[in-house]
Amino acid sequence: MMTERTYSISDLSREFDVTARAIRFYEDKDLIQPMREGQRRIYTARDRVRLKLILRGKRLGFSLSEIKDILDLYDTDMGESRQLELLLDKIEERRRALEAHRRDIDLTLAEMDDLERQCRENLKERAGAD
């Protein structure tokens, strides 16, 4: 019988380059539920996949609670469709937020251009006056 391999919290923190504290934090937020062996946490391959998905979600800028919503559908699993649809919604929402942010940045950069131009003109006038 092929028994499934398991991982300790330090195994996973090393593999994914996150602190053990962070992994426990995700557990506290109900994103992962590792088994216990006494006090020790035992992570299955499935937990490992969940952690990988959590970290990917974070890279995309999703909040932990959003990630939890998506992950929870993995368990309920009324077919993958619902999960994929939710993910698509989240992606679209996130994309809009990023695009709005980009517009804000562009506006700020444009303002800086203006201000910089004014500063340089002002400096030129002073040089003439001296």
Place this chain on the structure above:
DNA sequence: GTTCTCACA
């Protein structure tokens, strides 16, 4: 090495 809790930003 791992656990928990409290304080802190």
Place this chain on the structure above:
DNA sequence: TGTGAGTA
């Protein structure tokens, strides 16, 4: 959304 310290 995490970190650091102190503990058992």
